[in-house]
Amino acid sequence: MNRPELSLALVGFGHVARRFVRLLDEVADRLEFTWRVVAISTRHHGSVIDVDGIEVNRAVATVEARQSLDRLDRVPRERSGIDVIRQVADALADEAAEGRLVCIETTVLDIDRGEPAVSHVRAALEGQAHVVTANKGPAAFAYHELEALAESVDRIFFFEGAVMDGVPVFNLVRDTMPAVSVEGFRGVINSTCNFILSELERGKEFEPALAEMQARGIAEANPSLDIDGWDAAAKTAALVNVLMGSAITPHHVRRTGISEVTGIDVREAISRGRRIRLVASASRQGGKVKAQVEPEMVDRHDPLYGLEDLENALYLNTDLLGQVGIVQRSGGLTQTAYALLSDLASISARLREI
Numbered sequence: 039m040n041r042p043e044l045s046l047a048l049v050g051f052g053h054v055a056r057r058f059v060r061l062l063d064e065v066a067d068r069l070e071f072t073w074r075v076v077a078i079s080t081r082h083h084g085s086v087i088d089v090d091g092i093e094v095n096r097a098v099a100t101v102e103a104r105q106s107l108d109r110l111d112r113v114p115r116e117r118s119g120i121d122v123i124r125q126v127a128d129a130l131a132d133e134a135a136e137g138r139l140v141c142i143e144t145t146v147l148d149i150d151r152g153e154p155a156v157s158h159v160r161a162a163l164e165g166q167a168h169v170v171t172a173n174k175g176p177a178a179f180a181y182h183e184l185e186a187l188a189e190s191v192d193r194i195f196f197f198e199g200a201v202m203d204g205v206p207v208f209n210l211v212r213d214t215m216p217a218v219s220v221e222g223f224r225g226v227i228n229s230t231c232n233f234i235l236s237e238l239e240r241g242k243e244f245e246p247a248l249a250e251m252q253a254r255g256i257a258e259a260n261p262s263l264d265i266d267g268w269d270a271a272a273k274t275a276a277l278v279n280v281l282m283g284s285a286i287t288p289h290h291v292r293r294t295g296i297s298e299v300t301g302i303d304v305r306e307a308i309s310r311g312r313r314i315r316l317v318a319s320a321s322r323q324g325g326k327v328k329a330q331v332e333p334e335m336v337d338r339h340d341p342l343y344g345l346e347d348l349e350n351a352l353y354l355n356t357d358l359l360g361q362v363g364i365v366q367r368s369g370g371l372t373q374t375a376y377a378l379l380s381d382l383a384s385i386s387a388r389l390r391e392i
């Protein structure tokens with residue numbers, strides 16, 4: 039296939055998905071695929087299906103005006119994300135069979151069970167669609183089941199945006215580190231917490247710093263997921279499941295957030311030449327993987343010491359390459375949207391190989 043046309047079913051149409059569709063337009067001439075959006079599903083803003091292609095700008099404007107997408111549908115009706123996925127997979131069965139149907143899953147993180155995102159991924163794979171998601175839930179709660187399903191139907195299940203936005207983590211290991219075993223990792227992987235800690239160091243207050251992250255679309259819809267360490271625990275579980283081959287959930291990660299950290303604490307740390315950072319880590323111990331997320335005092339020699347604001351870093355401990363560091367100096371919506379785009383480009387590359 040020369041320049042495949044991909045049909046995109048968007049389940050979730052919030053900050054990330056809207057930035058993603060704009061980004062696709064902005065860099066269209068750099069892409070080796072074309073696309074049309076055939077479905078959009080939301081929780082409170084209705085849904086629309088049009089296999090001939092939805093007018094995306096109109097859909098963005100509709101949701102940003104807090105109106106329902108139902109008004110764009112020829113036969114508007116109430117349907118869940120799973121209904122939308124199944125309906126599209128049925129209507130586009132030929133495209134699905136050719137591997138040109140992709141479900142882009144960007145619903146919110148559910149920290150109890152990763153639902154309904156896990157079910158969305160399952161339904162899409164069962165309908166022979168590839169799946170790309172920025173949601174941590176599927177890889178954090180059900181990676182092995184979903185990956186096995188994807189393999190059994192010869193489809194891709196990618197989630198690069200789940201950790202450190204678009205900076206390569208999963209695809210770096212998958213595509214460039216054959217035969218390497220990841221024995222553990224340590225990093226700062228939650229931008230909202232790092233921003234709040236940086237603001238506290240500058241003498242600012244906790245609440246306005248969190249409000250700024252919410253206004254910029256970076257904090258989770260439920261901010262407790264960030265400040266109580268759940269988001270970092272979900273990323274940690276995803277990293278453990280995918281890179282270390284273990285099978286855990288965020289509930290197996292020992293977790294302390296930053297809600298108890300005060301301005302006095304961080305400035306006291308600075309006065310002693312240290313900084314408080316929310317550190318996620320995992321290591322193999324006696325045949326098991328131990329994973330944790332907690333505020334740590336880091337000193338000047340620690341590679342995590344210099345991370346400010348939205349900066350993240352992850353250091354992988356490997357058997358064949360020693361320590362490999364991945365640093366993200368700019369985080370934000372464009373970078374997360376790019377993660378979806380890069381996963382989509384991998385799907386298109388695979389189609390072009392056929």
Ligand SMILES: NC(=O)c1ccc[n+]([C@@H]2O[C@H](COP(=O)([O-])OP(=O)(O)OC[C@H]3O[C@@H](n4cnc5c(N)ncnc54)[C@H](OP(=O)(O)O)[C@@H]3O)[C@@H](O)[C@H]2O)c1
Pocket residue numbers: 049050051052053054055079080081082083084118119144145146147154172173174199200203255256257258259370371374
């Ligand atoms: N924002 C970031 O910087 C960032 C970075 C990395 C990863 N992520 C992850 O990316 C995902 C999306 O983030 P976001 O910032 O775009 O969130 P968001 O702005 O809150 O948007 C979430 C979208 O999902 C929809 N939704 C929720 N439950 C649904 C359901 N059951 N069925 C169908 N649609 C549903 C929402 O619909 P309504 O609006 O109608 O409720 C909304 O369109 C999250 O999993 C997040 O953890 C975000």
